[in-house]
Amino acid sequence: MAKQKAFYFDASACTGCKACQVACQDKNDLPPEILWRRVFQYGGGSWLKQGETLVPNNLFTYSLSTACQHCESPVCRDVCPTAAITKRADGIVLIDAEKCIGCRYCQWACPYGAPQFDEETKVMTKCNFCYDLLDQGLNPACVDACVMRCLDFGDLDELRQKYGDLAAIEPLPTDKITLPALVITPHKHAQLSGHGTGQIQNLPEEV
Amino acid sequence: MNVRDWALIAFTILVQMSVGAMWVLRVAHSFATRKYGVEEADRLSDRALLALVPVIALAFVASLFHLGDPLNAYRAVTNLGSSWLSREIFFGVIFAVLAFVFAFLQWRKIGSFILRNVIAWLAELDGLVLVFSMSNVYLLQSQPAWNSWATPISFFATTFLLGALAMGAAFVANYAYLQRKEPGCADTQCTLMREVLRWVAAAAVLLVGVELVVLPMYLATLASGSTTGLASVQLMVGSFGWALALRVVLAFVGAGVLAMFLYQNALSAGHEKMLGNLAYASFVIVLAAEVLGRALFYAAHVRIGI
Numbered sequence: 001m002a003k004q005k006a007f008y009f010d011a012s013a014c015t016g017c018k019a020c021q022v023a024c025q026d027k028n029d030l031p032p033e034i035l036w037r038r039v040f041q042y043g044g045g046s047w048l049k050q051g052e053t054l055v056p057n058n059l060f061t062y063s064l065s066t067a068c069q070h071c072e073s074p075v076c077r078d079v080c081p082t083a084a085i086t087k088r089a090d091g092i093v094l095i096d097a098e099k100c101i102g103c104r105y106c107q108w109a110c111p112y113g114a115p116q117f118d119e120e121t122k123v124m125t126k127c128n129f130c131y132d133l134l135d136q137g138l139n140p141a142c143v144d145a146c147v148m149r150c151l152d153f154g155d156l157d158e159l160r161q162k163y164g165d166l167a168a169i170e171p172l173p174t175d176k177i178t179l180p181a182l183v184i185t186p187h188k189h190a191q192l193s194g195h196g197t198g199q200i201q202n203l204p205e206e207v
Numbered sequence: 208m209n210v211r212d213w214a215l216i217a218f219t220i221l222v223q224m225s226v227g228a229m230w231v232l233r234v235a236h237s238f239a240t241r242k243y244g245v246e247e248a249d250r251l252s253d254r255a256l257l258a259l260v261p262v263i264a265l266a267f268v269a270s271l272f273h274l275g276d277p278l279n280a281y282r283a284v285t286n287l288g289s290s291w292l293s294r295e296i297f298f299g300v301i302f303a304v305l306a307f308v309f310a311f312l313q314w315r316k317i318g319s320f321i322l323r324n325v326i327a328w329l330a331e332l333d334g335l336v337l338v339f340s341m342s343n344v345y346l347l348q349s350q351p352a353w354n355s356w357a358t359p360i361s362f363f364a365t366t367f368l369l370g371a372l373a374m375g376a377a378f379v380a381n382y383a384y385l386q387r388k389e390p391g392c393a394d395t396q397c398t399l400m401r402e403v404l405r406w407v408a409a410a411a412v413l414l415v416g417v418e419l420v421v422l423p424m425y426l427a428t429l430a431s432g433s434t435t436g437l438a439s440v441q442l443m444v445g446s447f448g449w450a451l452a453l454r455v456v457l458a459f460v461g462a463g464v465l466a467m468f469l470y471q472n473a474l475s476a477g478h479e480k481m482l483g484n485l486a487y488a489s490f491v492i493v494l495a496a497e498v499l500g501r502a503l504f505y506a507a508h509v510r511i512g513i
Contacts, residue, residue, distance in 0.1 A: 081282075082293075173349065
């Protein structure tokens with residue numbers, strides 16, 4: 001079976017510091033409004049008032065660092081009218097800026113918000129797995145920047161053997177649509193996609 | 208709503224209206240040919256056909272405003288194998304070319320009757336494939352508000368509703384023009400126009416009925432389907448509730464009430480002035496309703512995930 005490059009994320013260790021996000025923007029020279037890697041804060045529960053005291057009631061929160069999932073069945077590639085999106089032999093999904101006409105259709109189709117429009121170049125951009133670094137035998141910038149060592153990458157099958165096959169915790173969508181190349185170690189409070197009771201806690205401009 | 212969104216609203220509405228108009232025009236023409244001969248039929252519909260040309264052209268110009276890089280728009284037909292958007296543009300371009308060629312040949316009476324008919328039929332059939340492709344563009348699993356049986360039904364309803372009323376208005380304008388140029392010309396044209404307007408009015412009432420039945424069923428299915436679907440419904444009946452209400456009222460008034468009056472006034476001769484006003488008003492009001500409906504379509508979809 002052909003290799004498929006994949007990201008691994010350990011939600012049980014992530015502190016939500018966003019070093020990965022910043023490293024990604026820095027390495028790829030992205031404008032402030034484009035975030036190829038984004039860190040979500042997901043949380044829920046409430047405070048109950050008991051007399052003069054507020055008591056936590058099932059409060060929980062956890063962080064989720066996520067980028068393009070370089071899906072096994074990339075819907076962005078399927079719907080692109082100009083065939084600008086392709087999948088390399090190693091599974092990395094790339095946008096050819098020369099072919100892209102900036103119609104934003106992939107943005108509607110991708111449930112991970114991976115393809116983002118660049119107002120400067122007028123075409124779509126997204127995480128390219130730092131394939132330039134990979135091709136030199138180096139790590140993606142986000143992986144190297146993680147202070148908690150909770151980001152990793154590798155072959156999807158090997159990552160699954162090591163960490164299991166969970167790829168859909170809130171706020172991520174179901175993994176049935178695009179078959180994301182993603183392996184997650186859940187946080188102890190993680191909720192499965194579609195069964196969430198919380199909300200994304202970030203400000204809209206943060207993600 | 209920004210320029211990009213308005214570009215899509217204009218493109219989809221104008222294309223659908225043109226496909227519907229082509230069908231209505233052709234049905235009216237063949238009806239008129241059978242009853243009054245081909246010359247009267249041509250007098251009824253040739254100017255309306257010419258009027259379609261700028262509408263189709265405008266639709267495609269509008270679509271370019273949706274793109275980040277319009278100069279490379281030709282590339283949009285290079286993924287026919289898997290992209291419905293590619294197919295939409297492909298069948299759209301074919302429709303435009305066939306419609307332009309047909310309008311030109313018909314205007315100059317070049318080529319045989321059969322040849323022109325064949326081209327027109329191809330345009331009509333391609334138009335149906337075009338609206339079908341257009342619906343499929345929106346059947347994305349990550350967009351619950353679009354990924355619904357209601358999308359193709361509404362698109363086809365809009366196609367024939369706007370097509371019928373646009374042609375109703377065009378036939379009325381044509382008759383007014385004929386009368387001015389050739390006073391007293393048009394006993395046959397007058398009867399013909401009234402007969403066609405009756406069918407236009409009946410079709411409008413039927414189609415607005417379909418729309419008004421589909422809408423609540425769609426909202427109910429969407430609201431009970433998923434939390435994301437429910438979020439869309441909350442947008443449609445909440446912050447955009449005024450637009451939804453206005454859209455329903457305008458459709459009901461334009462294609463319901465006014466079309467009924469149109470039908471009644473077309474039953475007997477002598478109401479030509481009134482017929483004209485009703486046909487124009489009905490078209491303009493329903494056009495506004497459909498534009499509002501399409502604006503809601505683009506404003507209230509919520510994607511699943513992040």
